Amino acid sequence: KKHPFWETQPVGQFNEIGDSTLPEGPIEAPKPLSEVRPESYNLPGAYEWTTCDIDDDAAAAEVYNLLSNNYVEDDENMFRFNYSKEFLRWALRPPGYFKQWHIGVRVKGSKKLVAFITAVPAKIKVRKEIVLMAEVNFLCVHKKLRSKRLAPVMIKEVTRRVHLENIWQASYTAGVVLPTPISTCQYWHRSLNPKKLIDVGFSRLGARMTMSRTMKLYKLSEKTITPGFRKMELRDVPEVTRLVCKYLAQFEVAPNFDEYDVEHWILPKADVVDSYVVESPVTHVVTDFCSFYTLPSSILMNSNYSILKAAYSFYNVATKTPLIQLMNDALIIAKKNDYDVFNALDLMYNESFLKELKFGPGDGHLHYYLYNYRLCQPLKPSELGLVLL
Numbered sequence: 001k002k003h004p005f006w007e008t009q010p011v012g013q014f015n016e017i018g019d020s021t022l023p024e025g026p027i028e029a030p031k032p033l034s035e036v037r038p039e040s041y042n043l044p045g046a047y048e049w050t051t052c053d054i055d056d057d058a059a060a061a062e063v064y065n066l067l068s069n070n071y072v073e074d075d076e077n078m079f080r081f082n083y084s085k086e087f088l089r090w091a092l093r094p095p096g097y098f099k100q101w102h103i104g105v106r107v108k109g110s111k112k113l114v115a116f117i118t119a120v121p122a123k124i125k126v127r128k129e130i131v132l133m134a135e136v137n138f139l140c141v142h143k144k145l146r147s148k149r150l151a152p153v154m155i156k157e158v159t160r161r162v163h164l165e166n167i168w169q170a171s172y173t174a175g176v177v178l179p180t181p182i183s184t185c186q187y188w189h190r191s192l193n194p195k196k197l198i199d200v201g202f203s204r205l206g207a208r209m210t211m212s213r214t215m216k217l218y219k220l221s222e223k224t225i226t227p228g229f230r231k232m233e234l235r236d237v238p239e240v241t242r243l244v245c246k247y248l249a250q251f252e253v254a255p256n257f258d259e260y261d262v263e264h265w266i267l268p269k270a271d272v273v274d275s276y277v278v279e280s281p282v283t284h285v286v287t288d289f290c291s292f293y294t295l296p297s298s299i300l301m302n303s304n305y306s307i308l309k310a311a312y313s314f315y316n317v318a319t320k321t322p323l324i325q326l327m328n329d330a331l332i333i334a335k336k337n338d339y340d341v342f343n344a345l346d347l348m349y350n351e352s353f354l355k356e357l358k359f360g361p362g363d364g365h366l367h368y369y370l371y372n373y374r375l376c377q378p379l380k381p382s383e384l385g386l387v388l389l
């Protein structure tokens with residue numbers, strides 16, 4: 001049995017695919033809170049639950065170290081995500097967050113943090129409905145404790161704590177196929193520092209290509225070209241909120257941001273998230289914006305470099321500037337700030353700029369999932385407007 005845990009969960013099952021008699025929407029009805037299990041699930045004897053206070057520097061350092069040494073690696077185990085402490089504080093404390101959804105597992109004796117899972121609340125529009133959901137992320141079990149079946153009990157525990165807040169749906173992504181993706185995105189990479197990317201094995205020199213020809217191919221101008229292109233500021237929040245809400249409303253699954261969400265998720269934070277607006281020089285109206293988040297990766301086996309500095313396309317809305325031009329300015333900014341690569345998924349309108357801006361396809365896919373919500377058929381990436389961290 002390939003998915004003994006997921007076959008017990010309210011998620012679309014593989015044997016239901018194409019069954020059009022099943023209704024779209026929640027799979028299980030909400031329960032009265034009095035019927036939600038009041039106590040935590042049982043861990044194997046040697047382990048205990050803990051709540052990780054990400055505001056506390058020592059606790060944040062424990063989480064950082066666990067993820068930095070044990071979190072997701074690429075398929076060839078050459079790179080591992082290296083989320084910074086500041087990034088984790090940003091990712092885990094959006095408006096309305098719950099500290100008790102930042103869940104750790106410790107060894108009873110040594111108190112060593114050996115596993116982690118989180119959820120944050122989010123208003124997500126699914127088709128025409130706005131559904132309050134938990135975005136589940138950062139599921140990590142120490143390499144030495146794999147296949148002890150810790151992940152299922154951690155997923156049940158975070159689900160229980162989410163239920164206690166009367167939230168019954170969740171969204172999550174994975175690089176592996178589980179029952180059952182609502183969409184499958186391809187990831188793409190735009191080289192900014194091709195020499196380093198080839199040196200560390202992230203990219204390969206193209207056939208009949210020299211290194212100098214490759215560096216020339218990816219060269220970007222020093223200056224952005226869009227008039228009125230500048231860093232986003234607090235005063236832009238109302239206009240950016242209007243732009244991003246109108247834009248995201250067209251997708252089948254997308255966040256329903258309010259101004260507090262935009263202030264948290266899109267206002268620039270050093271080394272965490274960058275965002276730029278286009279303020280029309282004449283009318284001073286904000287007509288476009290672009291944003292990317294900073295997620296370095298540890299380079300696992302290389303004598304010259306230890307960190308790959310990567311930018312990840314976040315939310316981009318172009319209403320006056322051509323999207324290609326807006327994104328090319330984002331690449332110019334990223335290159336100027338010493339990023340090695342700019343990553344993007346083929347969701348939203350991204351497909352329209354990937355090839356022209358010299359992105360190359362990555363060697364993997366990112367699958368999107370909903371918990372306790374059935375879609376009758378999967379979404380095309382262009383129907384998806386949700387970027388998870």
Ligand SMILES: COc1cccc(CC(=N)NC(=O)c2cccnc2OC2CCNCC2)c1
Pocket residue numbers: 072073074075079080081173175187188295297308312343344345364366388389
């Ligand atoms: C380059 O270093 C890596 C270190 C670990 C894994 C991967 C490959 C990979 N799995 N990439 C993605 O999942 C990915 C590729 C493009 C854009 N977003 C992505 O994932 C985001 C969103 C999901 N959570 C991780 C970050 C690459």
